[in-house]
Amino acid sequence: MTKNDLENKVLDxxxxxxxxPIPKWEFILKRVFVWLLFILSVLFGAFAVSVIVFLLKVxxxxxxxxxxxxxxxxxxxxxxxxxxxxxxxxGFAAYFNFRNTGRGYKYRFSFVMFLSVFLSVLFGVLLFRxxxxxxxxxxxxxxxxxxxxxxxxxxxxxxxxxxxxxxxEILDRVxxxxxxxxxxxxxxxxxxxxxxxxxxxxMILEGEMIRIFxxxxxxxVFKARQIAPWEANRxxxxxxxxxxxxx
Amino acid sequence: xxxxxxxxxxxxxxxxxxxxxxxxxxxxxxxxxADYFLCLMKRYELRLMVYIKRLLGVGDxxxxxxxxxxxxxxxxxxxxxxxxxxxxxxxxxxxxxxxxSSYRKFKKRMNTLSLEDSAEVLNKMSSDLDIxxxxxxxxLKGKMTELLMKLDNKYREVLLLKFLEDKDYSEISDILKxxxxxxxxxxxxxxxxxxxxLIQNNISST
Numbered sequence: 213m214t215k216n217d218l219e220n221k222v223l224d225x226x227x228x229x230x231x232x233p234i235p236k237w238e239f240i241l242k243r244v245f246v247w248l249l250f251i252l253s254v255l256f257g258a259f260a261v262s263v264i265v266f267l268l269k270v271x272x273x274x275x276x277x278x279x280x281x282x283x284x285x286x287x288x289x290x291x292x293x294x295x296x297x298x299x300x301x302x303g304f305a306a307y308f309n310f311r312n313t314g315r316g317y318k319y320r321f322s323f324v325m326f327l328s329v330f331l332s333v334l335f336g337v338l339l340f341r342x343x344x345x346x347x348x349x350x351x352x353x354x355x356x357x358x359x360x361x362x363x364x365x366x367x368x369x370x371x372x373x374x375x376x377x378x379x380x381e382i383l384d385r386v387x388x389x390x391x392x393x394x395x396x397x398x399x400x401x402x403x404x405x406x407x408x409x410x411x412x413x414x415m416i417l418e419g420e421m422i423r424i425f426x427x428x429x430x431x432x433v434f435k436a437r438q439i440a441p442w443e444a445n446r447x448x449x450x451x452x453x454x455x456x457x458x459x
Numbered sequence: 460x461x462x463x464x465x466x467x468x469x470x471x472x473x474x475x476x477x478x479x480x481x482x483x484x485x486x487x488x489x490x491x492x493a494d495y496f497l498c499l500m501k502r503y504e505l506r507l508m509v510y511i512k513r514l515l516g517v518g519d520x521x522x523x524x525x526x527x528x529x530x531x532x533x534x535x536x537x538x539x540x541x542x543x544x545x546x547x548x549x550x551x552x553x554x555x556x557x558x559x560s561s562y563r564k565f566k567k568r569m570n571t572l573s574l575e576d577s578a579e580v581l582n583k584m585s586s587d588l589d590i591x592x593x594x595x596x597x598x599l600k601g602k603m604t605e606l607l608m609k610l611d612n613k614y615r616e617v618l619l620l621k622f623l624e625d626k627d628y629s630e631i632s633d634i635l636k637x638x639x640x641x642x643x644x645x646x647x648x649x650x651x652x653x654x655x656x657l658i659q660n661n662i663s664s665t
Contacts, residue, residue, distance in 0.1 A: 238538075
């Protein structure tokens, strides 16, 4: 085939095959879609960051000594690894999406990962400030059985009155030194020594969820040494343990 | 006869009207009138044919088939051409990607170099490789294909673009869609690997 033959053959195929350039709007749409995917990756990463901040805030820091003995071990045991893994996965997703933008390939992997994680952290902290994290984590608790099962451990940990750990809903403030509590398994407890325990008065109100470190006196009496609010997703906890109460 | 002459005349007409036009202008003109695409094809046909043959080690016939497909693909995607980019980088990218997918289809081994190409690569790389003066270049030229085949594809393709296609780092970055820093690293590693291969094959001792 001579050079002219090849060129003419191609032009012939273009004309006879009615080959047309793909319309510009299709490419624009594709580019917009890719950018959208990148933005969504960063945004979902931000949601994950906000939940990590939330979970770290409501963690059992006041009781780490009683739970794990040492702070490093406590951190290792309670760190929200699920959300950290999600951030890593979304970071990679953001990288691949960014790379497919018009000039995204010009940037190194380390730069793009740093950029996407930085943006996720920045927006994540903002989302946490606006109270979005609790809703996101609550959504996962309510809608994703695997996530709920992962978080049962924490509630179970606070169902160890024999080990000095008890949590639940305040049913009634009987006296300044005594209250009635419904634990996560649906059992009633009388909590004594409220006045002697380290506690903020505004958290000892009917309907509030609390965590108590102390000493089991009998099968239904618990002496409090330290009380802290239960700041995790209370609404979903109550609903989750409804079947237990009816037993 | 008349139709062939008419086609040749049309080619001649469009060639004369587009010789001084830049690639970017020709892209715009081709989008308005497909006949101007002839100019772009004429401008890049030879270079791309040689590139395809160097990349895949195929003969003229297979290279022409691939090049036809490349030109059709280029025409269909003209609206995707980013004018911030060099057109040559963009069409090389299309050629590279299409050639690679054709390579997988044909399952051909890449890069059978001619002796001339081997000499060119050797000359351009020799100062970087610091080969001893008494190394027999003729021997090395003859073994170049065999030695280059020992390199991974990612090293071979950057050496090809750098030393045979004379592309700079920015162009290679645009063709392969890799960061410039990565391209520089790949080229340096390619040279190191190639030097190791020379040592392993007793062609160089340093």
